[in-house]
Amino acid sequence: MATFTGYLRARSDDELVALLVRRPDLATPHPATLASLAARATSRSSLDRALTWVDALVLQVLESVVVLTSTVGPPTPAQVQAAVGAGVDDAPHVARAVQDAVALALLWPDDDGTLHATPGVTDALGAAVAGLAPPGAGDDDETGDSLPDLVDAPPGAASVLDALTWGPAVGLVPPPGTAAADAVSWLVGHGLLTRADERHVLLPRRVALALRAGRTHRAPALAPAFVDAPVRDAGVVAAESARAAEQTVRLVRQLLTRWEQSPPGVLRAGGLGARDLRRTAQALDVDDAHAAWLVETAATAGLLADDGEESPSFVPTLEADVWAAQDVAPRWATLARAWLTSARTPWLVGERDDRGTRRAALDPELTRPWVPRLRRAVLDVLASAPRGAALTADDVHEALRWRSPRSVPPLSAIEAVLVEAGRLGVLGAGALASAGRALLADDDAGAALAADLPAPVDEILLQGDLTGVVPGRPGPDLEDLLELAAEVESRGGAVTVRFTADSVLRALDAGTTADDLLTRLGAAARGRVPQPLEYLVRDVARRHGRLRAGAASSYVRADDPALLAGLVDDPRLASLRPRLLAPTVLVADASPAELLDALRARGLAPVAEDARGAVVHAVAPERRVRARPRRTAPVHERPLPERAASVVATLRRGDPPAPVTAGRATDPSGVPVGAADGAVALSSGRRGPSSDPTAPSARRPAGGTPEPGDALVVLREAAQARTAVWVEIVGPDGRADRRLVRPLKVEGGRLRALDPRREAELTVAVHRIADVTHATD
Structure with missing residues (x-):
């Protein structure tokens, strides 16, 4: 039998590159030799990582190879x-699964076409492979190649076997005196069951395989087809996707505008307060969960951030100005890409953590590294379904349970991702939209959405009852006008708005005059501006500005009005913009400290006072800066093919070329690849005197391998093949014992092996093994 290491050496560079791309942990850090690569590929951690993402049929194939190899x-x-x-119809699917397992180096084919499980795969799959009992468990009783006839068995014996045949292989012992207990006792007596302990019975592996007619599984696990899923019309999907996308862009814009005017504060833990979230939800006319998602998406897209002030607040960023100046499609694409790659979990906002504290929006603790992978997996499932399937x-x-049976995400997380995708417009009527497909494929998602968006409308039908109707999607200028001066009553195929005194006052507060507002309304209106609307605008404008309010940063008061009047006219204080509010009160656009310094520089002797008029002595304030979390890169990055190719080139340089003997390739130790292993040694490079004079030194190579871990793969191969090896163990005193x-098992940096000469089992740390040599028969 060939070895896994020899199999890797015989692979082409392209095959090794493909392996490193599919299992990126094998290339980080760079292995020095192909033997080191083999040792890493057979380690438990790497195998567990690879098995996590294989589908159910690949797992079935691996289990079948493990079971058949043992029998x-x-x-x-x-x-x-x-x-x-x-x-026959399922054969292509099984062939694909075998190819996937080989491509992932979980299986490897021998020269005669037989399949071998990679060393360590058996242990990684667990004890109950394919629902069978562990090998050897209960197989000590000899009952022949065929099972006993069940004709004379008591009632219920066949039912007990049927319940255990396809697993799990362990069952509870029925209460004594019952018919089921009699059936179990009969089965135990005839070797069809064995007692695991006082309360459990076990169906031996050989019996289960006989009952299964030699099969390891009932049927191949095929991917769900979803033939019964409802299929939405393409036009409906596009319209619903465009409507949701346009609404999300509009809501995010309103969010930025509101927070620019009234920035909410940052909690001590770094999140958004529940009251601020509730106010935001009410202002946007959405529920709290929707508002939390909008806030998280805007922040992930870089449109909102902590301003870093002494009393920090969440405010729009400079990127938000660039974003707001774009059209709907590119604005949506920015949000969609941020959502797809975000590790945030907005659906957890409002729930309680392990300490009983409610999770807040923008809380740093809402980050989960698996979320981007989940979002892509969910969209990929939708993309693989029939087009338009909801x-x-x-x-x-x-x-997803079929795609990665060993890592199934919770149903609640999948539900949350689907809700978010519907809000964003990635889905339309529950089906993946064209924009969603482009987003998943890393294509121009904005262009795909633009193709589904209806043409913008730049006119409004104004009516005498102070309402207006836009027959379609408002263009950018008209949307700005409506947000400025009207209240939206409904959105759909058309947008209905109403003009009120409050909405007109909002426009005037923003700096628009009555004439400017009427001019803009007239330019957008289909026809003239109705007289009631014009009267409303003029009436609100007449009342606007009768009262005025302003702000001042500091004040000065004095008993002598002449002293303050001189300060107002002093050119040295002009930068502070001093102005009189009363003969004895002056205000300035400067902090109290700056104003005091300026007055003292003028030769005066002012003092500071508090709100009650008491003198306040200056004390140096303490300054603190909030620590920000550091971002760390993932431990294992998926290598690009170019990077993987450079790793393979390094492996080839570090591995001796395979010489050719009698027309066949051999591994560096001279043993033909695919032939029976002779005395092949892998060493950590440490040498010690051999205490076994019968071990032929001629069978040992002249030098050791560069890395101590290279011996691991030989031990794992020997454990899998159940063959003997010579091991050179270095004791605490530095003496070597050969x-x-x-080998029985290699795990956790330790070798558990059977010593047949001493009829004993030993466990030794792998780092104490200086040399490993396959023993000859």
Whole structure:
């Protein structure tokens, strides 16, 4: 039998590059040799990571290879196909699963076409592979190749076997004196069951396989087809997607405008207060959950941020100005890309954490690194369904359960992602829209949305009852006018607005005059501005500005009006803009400290006072800066093919070229690849005297491998093949002891092996093993 290391050495550079791209942890940090790559690929952590993202059929194939290898020997692909219960129509699916497992280096084919599980895969799959009992458990009783006839079995025996046949293989012992207990006792007596303990019975693996007619699974696990999912019309999907996208862009713009005028404060923990969130939701006319999602999306897109002041607030950023100047499609694309790649979980806002504290929007604790992967996985399921199919959260959950059975996301998280995708317009009527497909494919999502957006309308039908109707989607200028001077009553195929005294007053407060507002309304109106609307604007304008309010940063008061009058005219104080509010009160646009310094520089002797008029002595304020969390890069980054190619080139340089012997390739130790292993040694480079004079030194290589971990793969291969090896163990005193052992398991940096000469089992730390050599028969 060839070895996994030899198999890797025989792979082409393109195949190794593909392996590193699919399993990026193998390239970080760079392995020095192909033997080191093999050791890393067979480690438990790397195998667990690879198995996490394989689909259910690949897992079935791996389980079948492991089970068949333990019973009949390494199987062929045809035997694997039969073992998983695949028919002729399912054969291509099983072949694809085998190819995926080989591409991930979870399986490797021998020269004769048989399949071998990579060392360590058996342990990584767990004890109950394919619902079977562990090998050897309960198989000590000899009952022959065929099962006993159940004709004479008591009632219920067949039902007990049926319940355990396809797993789990462990069952509870029925209460004594019952018919079920008699059936279990009969099955135990005839070797069809074995007692695991006083309360449990176990169906031996050989019995289960016989009952399954040699199969490891009932049927191959195929991807869900969703043939019963409702299919939406393409026009409906596009219209609903465009409506949701336009609404989200509009709401985010309103959010930025509101927070620019009234920035909410930042909590001590870094989040947004519940009251501020509720006020924002009321202003945007959405619920709290929707408002939290809008806030989180805007912040993720870089449109909102903590201003970093002594009393920090959330305010729009400079990027928000650039964003607001764009059209709807590019603005939406910015939000959509930020949402897709965001690690934030807005759906957790309002829930309580482990300490019982309610989670706040923009709280740094809402970050979860798996969320971007979940969003892409959900959209990918929708993209793989028939075009226009509206999948439910249960449908997506079923698909993801098949795609990664060992890492199934919670249904609640899938539901939240679907809700967010619907709000954003990635979905339309529950189906993936064209803009969503472009977003998932990293194409121009903005252009895809622009194709679905209806043409903007630049005119409004004004009516005498102070209402107006826009027959379509308002253009940018008209949308600005309506947000400035009207209240939106309804949105749909048309937009209905109403002009009120408050809405007109809002426009005048923003700096618009009555004439300017009427001019803009007249330019956008289909026809003349109705007389009631003109009267409303003029009447509000007449009352506007009768009272005035302003702000001053500091004041000075004195008993002598002449002293203050001289200060107003002093050119040295002109930059402070001093002005009299009363003969004895002067205000200025400067802080009290600045005003005091300026007056003292003029030769005066002012003092500071508080709101009650008491003298305040100056004290140096304490300054503090809020620590900001550091961003760390992920430990393992997915390598680009170019980076993977450079790693492969390094591996080839660090690995000796395989010489050719008698027309066949050999590994660096001279053993033909695909032939039976002779005395092949892998060493950590440490040498010690051998205490076994029978071990032929001629079988040991002249030098060790560059990395100590290279011996791991040889030990794992020997444990999987159940072959003996010579190990050179360095004791605490530095003396080496060379022993012939049969490895049982290599895990956690320790070797558990059987010493047949001493009839004992030993456990030794791998770092104490200086040399490993395959033993000859």
